Amino acid sequence: MIDPFGRHISYLRVSVTDRCDLRCVYCMAEDMTFLPKSEVLTLEELERLCGTFIDLGVRKLRLTGGEPLVRKNVMSLVRGLGSRIGSGLDELTLTTNGTQLTKYADELAAAGVRRINVSIDTLDAAAFKAATRWGELDKVLDGVFAAKAAGLHVKINAVALKGLNEHEFDRMLAWCGEHGFDLCLIETMPLGEISEDRTDQFLPLSLVRARLKQNWTLTESSHTTGGPARYYDVAETGTRLGFITPMTHNFCESCNRVRLTCTGTLYMCLGQEDAADLRAPLRDPALGEEGLRAAIADAIARKPKGHDFVIDRRRSAPAVARHMSVTGG
Numbered sequence: 001m002i003d004p005f006g007r008h009i010s011y012l013r014v015s016v017t018d019r020c021d022l023r024c025v026y027c028m029a030e031d032m033t034f035l036p037k038s039e040v041l042t043l044e045e046l047e048r049l050c051g052t053f054i055d056l057g058v059r060k061l062r063l064t065g066g067e068p069l070v071r072k073n074v075m076s077l078v079r080g081l082g083s084r085i086g087s088g089l090d091e092l093t094l095t096t097n098g099t100q101l102t103k104y105a106d107e108l109a110a111a112g113v114r115r116i117n118v119s120i121d122t123l124d125a126a127a128f129k130a131a132t133r134w135g136e137l138d139k140v141l142d143g144v145f146a147a148k149a150a151g152l153h154v155k156i157n158a159v160a161l162k163g164l165n166e167h168e169f170d171r172m173l174a175w176c177g178e179h180g181f182d183l184c185l186i187e188t189m190p191l192g193e194i195s196e197d198r199t200d201q202f203l204p205l206s207l208v209r210a211r212l213k214q215n216w217t218l219t220e221s222s223h224t225t226g227g228p229a230r231y232y233d234v235a236e237t238g239t240r241l242g243f244i245t246p247m248t249h250n251f252c253e254s255c256n257r258v259r260l261t262c263t264g265t266l267y268m269c270l271g272q273e274d275a276a277d278l279r280a281p282l283r284d285p286a287l288g289e290e291g292l293r294a295a296i297a298d299a300i301a302r303k304p305k306g307h308d309f310v311i312d313r314r315r316s317a318p319a320v321a322r323h324m325s326v327t328g329g
């Protein structure tokens, strides 16, 4: 699959549910309305759709959400997709908040998952509870260590937020180094209405990197995981530190991914509204596999050049109305 700007699309991110067991303040409103079950693709439908993408050239697949591990029977999807590793698919990964990892880490590893991203914005239990509205840090850390014990390579993702974790990155980097985890910091993006003002939360990572460089030896690394992060090797820990900077420096020119929601809607860009409905062709027996492939090809032909996120006090509405939990972070 090649888009109009000559970019090869080889990475599919799949939000398997819009539901989550946490309510991170920058991600969701507290009183979210979730999709009725009738709107959501079955796991079998998701697997078939992912299979079509793999046949069309997708080599890397990431399950996300909402929280992927709260979807009932999600492991049947993981096992099904895992069976494609080596026959079309190079990698199956997962982004999770970690609350269910003690339960699923071994099964994930057995299904062929090798790496996972766990989102932890702070290592302070009280701040964690405040940021997630009701999360228990200890439960998540137990999950992280269960993943490590199962042989999964863990990367910790943290959204950089003023007033939440801006003075904690040294501690988080040290903790990650101690346990052999890479750390990736992410700029907050204007997706969906939340109860707080994003201008108050936004922390440019250029500033964070400059501060970290005073205490750590950071050397630019050519390491890539096929995502948008730019990595540095951390001499003191032997681990890596990544930065995802959609606000201060986007990498749209090398974008290789599209995003599928649990309703079968395909977003060609995280930061644009245009989308393609794949549920109708998926469910239309008259169209068959060819019809589904044609719908995907039409969508790829509309992939926009990039997003134009702005976080600005003069602009009160978010750049994109849907929350990150819809498209899958």
Ligand code: SAM
Pocket (backbone or CB within 6 Å): 020, 024, 026, 027, 064, 065, 066, 067, 068, 095, 096, 097, 117, 118, 119, 157, 158, 159, 186, 187, 188, 189, 190, 191, 324, 325, 328, 329
């Ligand atoms: N529940 C899973 C998790 O917590 O990793 C997967 C879904 S979550 C939406 C994926 C990632 O998106 C998390 O790391 C989360 O912190 C991040 N995220 C959510 N809203 C965001 C926003 N507005 N800007 C930047 N990152 C955001």
